[in-house]
Amino acid sequence: MTTSHTDAVARFAADWQHSIRDDRRPPQITDYVPDGTQVRLAVLTDLLRVDLRQRWEREGLGKRVVEYRKEFPEVEHSPEFVDLVCEEFLARRRNAPLPMAEFLCEYPELADEIRARLTEFTDAEAEDIGTAESSEAVAAVADLAPGQRLDDFDLLTDLGSGVLGRVFLARQRSMQRLVAVRFSAGRAGAPRTMAQLDHPHIVRVFDQLVFHADDTQSPAVSSSTGHRGAPTMHENTDTTIARTPDNSDTTIATPPDLAATIARAPDDSDTEIATPHDPAATIQTPFGNRSATATGSLADERTIAQTPRRHTDISAVPTVGARLPRLIYMQYLPGGTASGVLEQRRRGPVTDGGALLLRAVDAAMEARGEIRPSDSSVRAEIARLSWPETVAWVGRRLADALDYAEHHGVLHHDIKPTNVLFTAEGIPKLADFAIHEAGALTATPKHTAVEADSLRYHSPEQLAQLLDPAAPTPGASSDIYSLGVLLWEMLTGAGPFDDPPSAEHGAAVEAFAGALAVRRRGVSAALSHLPEDTPAALLRVLRECLRIDPKQRWRNGAELAAQLDLCLDPRARGLVDPSPRSLAYRARGWLLPFATLCIGVPNVLASFYNIQLNQALIIDRMSTADQHKFAAVGLINNLIAFPVAALLLLFLTRRPLTVGYRLNRGHEFSARTLARARRDTLLMGDWAVWVPFGFWLVAGIIWPLGLASSGVDLPSGTFLHFFAAQVVCAAIALAYPFFPIMVYSVRSVYPQLLVRGGIGLDDERQLRALARRGNFYLGVAASVPLLGVASATFVNAADLELVIVPVRILSVGGILAFVLSYRMFRLLEADLLALARAIPQRKR
Template identity: 25%
Template sequence: MSSDPDHTDVRLASESDTYQPTGEAPSLPPPLPARKIVKTVPYSGSIRTATDVMKRGDRIDDFEVEAVLGRGAFGVVYLARQLSLDRQVALKVAANAGSEGRTMARLEHTNIVQVFSETIDQSGELRLLCMQLVPGAPLDAVINDLAQIRTARGHWSGADVLASVDTRSKLTDIFDPSALRDREALADMDDLEAACWIGARLSEAVDYAHRQGVLHRDIKPANVLVNRYGQPMLADFNISFQSLDENSSADERFGGTLAYMAPEHLEAFNPSTDVTAAAVDERSDIYSLGIVLGELLYGRSPLASPPRCDNRLVYLERLAACRAVAPPEVIEGAGNAVKAFSYTIARCLDPDPEKRYATGAELAEALDGVRELRKHERSSRGNGWLVRAVKKHPMRWVVIFSLFPQFLGSLFNIGYNATQICTHFTEEQHDAFHRLVIAYNVIVYPLAIAAGVAILLPLHRIWQQLVSKEPVEQSKLDWARRRSLKLPMWLLAVAAMGWLPGGFIFPWLIERMTGSSPPGLYWHFFLSFTISGLIAVAYSLCGVQYAVLRGLYPRLWPRAEKFRETANEELPNTWWRLVLMVGLAATIPTFASWTIQYLAPDRNDDFLFLLTSALDMVGYAGLALTAWASVKLSRLMDNIMGIDQRRIT
């Protein structure tokens, strides 16, 4: 991980450099007991500048120093006790310049370190910033711990984040029941979910600051504190730009850390360019946050950097040249959520500010969508060969599930025609029937195939783009998802139009071609084609519905903005199809068996007995299969919509 200590101002209460990952989130310790209030005294010590270090017991203004939390180019941060209120605070002692206190004082947000007060010491040279004490660890230290875990076992978890924070923090925190929910939720997340959750909370903090007219302009892991509840807190607004405050001086309005600067920030930082600080806006903070999130998940920066050189200006120009080129998406791991996260980071890091997320709220929404998508993927992993096959090649299985039931219907149709209809034909009628079979198949099969191709081809093209990692417009993805949900009914309609007309066309043309027809010809053909078609339609509906919901629809989310909300808009209309699926698959074969037995002229016919027995077995098997599939698909839809998060096998 890249960092620049010269720009690291605020550090956290953390002195331990040794970390032993346990994979568990330890329980929170009890809060510190209250202490007696001590009378406030003026400064007693030996520091003269902001970078001088006070020792334990030294007092300055209303504060008594207890320990050093961190130090940097701008000053020193202490663990101190505010004597008048008898509370522990983080006391930042810096040179009396800038307006960090006024900047941060206007920011009251759960994920921003709160400023309580700002005072000037008696000498007038030092500015004292009394801030919220955040027991925990700086994010850069947590990232280092997580990188070790990732190297050892290939992944980390939210519990590892909490374990790192608890191990590194020597301070206890006041028990906060409302924040405990976040700790429990984080402990149950995997690495991608945890990175998205932390990133979304930071994005909300950045968005809040931006709406208050404050730019941070030095977002990096060292300036993010993670408390004992796993909540990230943005700190160190020392070089923030107050875009709405015209009284800010130029030197306090601009700065940053090279490794986390956006391209326009680097150019503005370079005195040899004409780019000014005005080019650095909200989207520059989004860029920096994207780098931080990439480091958090992958343990390294998602951006390449040129080799270091002694000439700072030359290095600055080389770094700006590297940042001017869009970085490749980093995709490590399987699943659509991984791709969605990679897309989100890549959009944050686009060299063109116009193509980045415009606000922190947009980025937070995208990250929360990725997290929800990942949560769905984790709970819907199946181990069966069919689940794996459908999820890997959903379009292929849509075709298979569409065609295979047609062969089952054909077997019934051929058997019934041969035993119940053709045995009563004259030779002339036999000849007419065979000619009609050839003509009907020559016409209907190409038409049905053409209709199926017309329905599937546009969707298949978008699917191929996703598989080949080509960029796909969001509007096309939205269209593809909605179309995929309609596939079962559209393919059902194609199959029905191929089968059902035959029940009328065959007897009518045979009668016209031969001038006569055996008794019951119309009824038998109607029964033959209708039952065959309904069997084919029922089971193709079941199979295609399974392939769409288990494999295709969840894969059409390479971007996850508003994942749950959109799914709740698109999926509810699918419920009645599951009911129809079970009803058709269970009742049609049984109904066909009863009808044939009732209408058959020779009920003792052996083939008729085998046929009706087979239909009964198909009906029972269909009921069991579709009922099982319906329950699975119902739970799957609930899972996608966020209604039921139980694991789906």
């Protein structure tokens, strides 16, 4: 894929996400398709694929391939056109029932090819999601033990077992590395889902091996790599390497004449599998996937494929005719799971903070004979955290992993302590994404497939679907809920709900109904378990995760991660969630009177200075009639200027004035409206000073012109004196209201909008831009005394005595005001930078 191809598709996908966040129209495909280039058709096809997926995920925006074909006729000649049609079927089926026969009627000329592609895909899905467990396969998994060798792996330590099978620490001989190997008897999901996820907080899955046997053929080993390819059995008689043009995925196949055979040793302990010296390699990706996202596993398999392997020992393999275990090998993490962290939390004092997490990691490593890393900056960072901050630190990374996976079409839906693993440094990683995939044609959930340790972390919509398979399918917000439950339990040592005791299989329905009822009652009963130093911000974030209505939770992992970042910055979380006893909290709702006071006081003082100067230099030298005209022109000017300026300011600040007030009373707003309200809040100070500044300057021109038009004969130099005084007043109006208004806005108004989510890089840029603008206004505040002195130089020497008092008052008052402005500038700058630090910059 060329750079221009990649850039065009990446920009289109990014702009789609921006349009969702900002509530704008979707981007137009024509703006991204290159003209007259060789890659136009390839770029267009990928753009249509992105657009099709995004549209069918949003109600009312769905678009069919037939419509794309009318708009872009050349797409019909794309080698991936049938793939697009198949993706349309899957996308539409996720939203509503769609019989395949009905869909094929829409594309009769492609019916056979579409049916073949979809059948291949659904067959692979059925095998990946869960192959029936045979008693022989279950027995084979149960008989595995450390010390045995299975294919390329030497089993070293038993790491535990669960619903998905047993996990061992193993040495992969061909790569000379330690890996975690999971053996399942058919229930586990295939690794292709996790193989496409390359994220620092997701357990890396490398590949799988699936062992088959039947009555007439010896077992053969099949291995597949890639994010959508299913394991296959080949019957090639030649050991050749066959690749599709794109060389994306690799499958190791075993020719029949070299098929592995089982030879039971006399002591019934070892079994040999003979594998070919040069296994055939071919690529298999449903719907013509052209690139391997699991680059790590692809490299591994190519290495393995080139490594001579004459004989491999395997122990405890069932007899011919059985379904043999599936082997999945993945990144090995020696730091244990969140279950160990929860045990330490229930035993150890919460005052230990991050050391409690490190103790759990060290205990897990000690049990496995691992050595704790030395000179680790990550461990030093964790050790400095309080326990609530440690929970936020862990949760922020898991939320980021969920967001990354969701953007790759993968949901988890089984978040629980055993699926959160830790590295030796204490870094968390999510495991077992393979069970659920966004849009996969999953089977109806079985009551017996739900473990007790999974049930307590299920979201209400998951429980509702267990009770009623026709209920709406849980989405990404379900994972947000489950992660919130886990983080709450880590924080308090107890779950947020008093779940009913686990029931027997016959009473599963009652258990699901009871758990659902408990969740609907909320978490108020669990508040007593909170540590005393729990920040209000963290409590707010977790309670938002546990909303019963999915629409009221954080919309995705990115929002949750950003909010947890706020919890990790003491200054930022103090701004966003101030104490109810603080002035910033009590001042919420005072925006209009406070802004009126901040704008009014400097402008009134400026008016007083202007009147004193004009009285001494202009008005006292006029006739009585001209003085009346001066007053009349001034009255008309003020009656027009002040109301117009006030209305203009109210219009510009309408969102900060209304959105926060209505949010506190239960109103909901779109992400676009909230983003605009945040932007307008950070611009309030600018509007509060530039509007009066402009009116002062305009008045400095219109007022003398109005006097002249009324017949007043102005002395020479009067206009210059009048305008110079207006400039000084305009500077006062520009310099002094800005800082008190912005300090108030950032501390009392902006946080109410920030906690509603949807924050991103635009907010971070706006915060930093405001910090930079503060330097300009600080400079203006410093210039006011100088401007007063400079304006006095235009006065005749004989008149200096008349203006010296106002100028002195202006100079002294300006210096004091500058000192106060400087203090507020430093306070505002620190607040803005704290909030900006808490907005993460993510790259997916």
